[in-house]
Amino acid sequence: MKSKKSFFKNGIIKQDFRQHGWISIVYFICLMFAIPLELMQLATRDYVVFEDYKNYLYVNTELQILFLFTIPVAAGLLLFRYLQNEASVDMIHSLPIRRVTLYVSHIISGLILLLLPIVLMSCVTFFVTQSIEEFHSILTPSELLSWTGIITLLTCMLFFATVAVGMMTGMSSAQAILTYIFFFLPIGMVAMVSYNLSFLLFGFSSIFIDEKLTYLSPFLRFVDIWNTKDPFSTLEIFIYIIIVICSFFIGLGLYKARQLESATDVIAFPFLKPVFKYGVTFCSMTLGGSYFSVTGTLNWGWIIFGYISGALIGYVVAEMILQKTWRIFHFRVFTGFIGYSIIFIIILFSIKTDLIDFEKKLPRMDQISEVYFGDKYQMQELLSDDIEVYSDSKLYIQDIRNLHEYIIGQQDLIEAQTDEKYRQDMVIAYRLNDGRTFIREYRLPVELMKDKLTPVMEADSYKKILPEYxxxxxxxxxxxxxxxxxxxxxxxxxxxxxxxxxxxxxxxxxxxxxxxxxxxxxxxxxxxxxxxxxxxxxxxxxxxxxxxxxxxxxxxxxxxxxxxxxxxRINIEDLLKAEITKVNLPKDLEYYNPDELFNSGEQFSTITDKKLLLNALEQFTEYSEDHTYFIKFTLKDGNEWYGSIPAEAIPTDIKNKLK
Known part of the structure; x- marks a missing residue:
């Protein structure tokens, strides 16, 4: 007996092909330009390192990104465009067709329109690659199958995500914007929160968060693909498959529950409106705090102002979008903002007073198995190259722990130092006996902490992981x-x-x-x-x-x-003479130009004695805002070399002359 229920209708799919078939044609042409034609162009160029294109993802990456992250989104917008129009949504849903059937039929249409060009283009690419001898051993059929699978998966993910987002809104423009926000929101949220914690919590480090940020956005992963040895890991592919499946069922569930009257509404479901409103408020608040933390050099008055103004602007904008009017300024609307502010103040107070004792934590000596001390970017680079950065030297561990203990005790002094010239960002990372990693990051005033830093930075364990070594x-x-x-x-x-x-x-x-x-x-x-x-x-x-x-x-x-x-190097025999002058640097110096500073001097003293010239050459530096004595070397070939030297390198008679 033939079932009366069907999960899709051939008529709907045929109508989609007639109305939106051009999407498939455009996608095919775009992919042809991005891959096969680019391979043919590479084969005709004179100077090409073919080994650089060891993966199809490396071929015309920019165009692949452009087409991949626009056309599947456009397909999701157009196939369900009827949901965002009051007249069409009433007409479509007056037909004797279940919503599940409508949804699945349009999904099938979209998949055929998007995946058929990928399959056809892969076939064309196979024959093009086989016709170019240089690519035979590089772009193998297995590489082509891998590329086809990844592009198919990403295309499905973008399409399904666009459809799922479309069920949450009643406006096509909002659907497009929210779709891209969906893919960038995780990385933006994590980055902003970790940055704010970096100045709210003394010692907080985002080192392992920063290196994983690109994994939170498929777009940025594709952009950064040249910097990775393995473009997409098995775990990433598994996560993308889960996103595709979840997006399909979320979209279906929301479609079945969606009210027809929600067409033209920015948010289609009432329970999602607070999520949208307070999500925008939170993002705007962290952005405001981040902005004023940079421009105000961690001035807490400006940071609090940034939080308040950012949250208020975000809340007002969200309300205007939801209500579709700017006339929202009455007390009832802002009761939600008052509640949000109270919660935020409690959280901020908890962080600043360090209720969880984050800033004072220090592992015991018997808990530590290995330690790292140095620059965080250097640590990330070494770890990415599989170079061991940790040291198990007990003496080195003890010296670093002593330094760390001193840093915790001198928190107020360290945070009070605002002169960037004498501060260095340093990471202290302990690898504990139980396998956990304990990390803190500080901006240390080197000149004020020389006694504690000397045994650490003069140790071989520190020097052997410097990039120079x-x-x-x-x-x-x-x-x-x-x-x-x-x-x-x-x-x-x-x-x-x-x-x-x-x-x-x-x-x-x-x-x-x-x-x-x-x-x-x-x-x-x-x-x-x-x-x-x-x-x-x-x-x-x-x-x-x-x-x-x-x-x-x-x-x-x-x-x-x-x-x-x-x-x-430049030797004493290369020098003809040196001229010295004294210049008091202005406090509001915007840029350092040694030749202009030298020429601004009023009195000059000339040196020709070889011993004095050698001493000046050994003490010479091109850029130092600590010096007041500026020097110009004149070489025998006529070239001039500007810089400065410390006061202690100037002979007394010259100092007296330049007063």
Whole structure:
């Protein structure tokens, strides 16, 4: 016996094809431009590194993003456009067709319209790739199947999410806006909340939150795809599948419960209106607090003003959108804002008074197995390259814990320091015996904490994870030494024996640095640029330039012994003279320009004595807002070099002359 119930109607699907079939044609043409035609263009170019396109996601990524995140959304908007119009929604639902049938029929239409172009384009791409010999071993059929699966999944996710959002609103424009908000809201919320906690809670660190932020948005994951070794993990694909399934059933449930009269309403369901209103209020409030925390340099008066003004603006805008009028200014409307404000004040008070004792927590020595101290971005980079950053040295752990204990005790003093010139962001991360990680991040005034920082920052465990040191452990192919200053000479080392000897000299100097060497402002003799072949790359990798500091005796000695010193840096023989002047820097200095500052001096003293010139060259720095004595070196080739030197490097007779 034939069932009287059907989950879809062929007539509805055919009507969708007649009315919206152009979506499929446009999607196919767009994908053709993005993939096959781009591959054909790459094959005709003269200089192309084909290994860079080891995945179809790397081919014309920008166009793929554009088409992927617009056309499926447009399909979801158009296929259910009738729900947002009072006349059409009444007419469609007057037909003897169940809502489930209507919903499933339009879903099937959308899937066919969107997935057919992907399948056809994949077939075309297969033949195009097979016709280009350079891509045979790179863009394999399995890679094509993987790309097809990912694009199909993302297309379905965007389409189903758009449909589900469309059931919550009665306006097509609101549906489009809310759909994109849906994909960006998680990352925006997490970023804003973590940023606000960073200045509300002393020591709060978002290090592991920051590195996972892009995973909260498929759009940003696609944008950042070049920076990842594995474009999409199995877990991500599983989560996207769950989102597709949930979006389908959420959309179906909301469609069955939706009132026809909700067409043209911004929010179709009354229970969602408070969620929308207070969600907008909260987002606007955190944005306001974040803005004034930056512009006001953590002035709490301005931060509170930012919270209040942001919340008020968000609440008012949300009410205007919901009521579709600007005439909302009466007391009854703002009773909700008063309640929200009371709750927020309680939460803010709890955070600022540290009721959970977050700021004072410190693991015991017997709980700690390993520790890390250093820059958080450096930590993220090393961890992404699978480099161990933690040290299990008991002495190092004890020194860091002593430092941490001192930081907690000096919280008021540290937070009172506002001069950014003398502060460094540092992360303290403990790996505990039970496997948990305990992390705190502080902006430390280095000059005021030298005694406590010295045993930590002068330890080998700290220096061996600096980027200058870690790249010396790579497979080095060549080393280039570029002088600091207006000269065109340089030194290139390609002999493996010389590279090994020179690398050992640099390592010794890096490990022998004192705290003053690590934080000094004196300009280096030059920069050491290392080219290596990373284990996961097939082409040359340019590393982080190493400063050839004036305290690097082993490096300087090796270059001198091998006859490279004259070309590796500016020497005393290159200088003709130096002129010194005294300038008192204005407090409101907007930018630092050493040549303009030097020329603003009123009295000048000239140095030609080689001993004094050498002393000035060793103490010279190009940029330092601490100095008042500015210098201009004139080289024998006519070039000029501007900078400054500390007062203690100036001979007494010159100081007296420049008073």
């Amino acid at each position: 870690t790249q010396l452990q790579e497979n080095i192919l060549s080393i280039k030494i570029v002088p600091n200053g207006p000269v065109a000479t340089q030194v290139m080392l390609t002999d493996q024996k010389e590279i090994e000897e020179f690398s050992n000299a640099i390592e010794k100097d890096l490990l022998s640095q004192t705290l003053d060497d690590l934080v000094q402002s004196t300009s280096p003799w030059g920069y050491i640029e290392i080219s290596s072949k990373a284990t996961f790359e097939e082409h040359l990798y340019e590393g982080y330039p190493i400063e050839w500091k004036k305290s690097f005796d082993e490096t300087t000695k090796w270059l001198d012994e091998h006859g490279y010193l004259d070309d590796a």
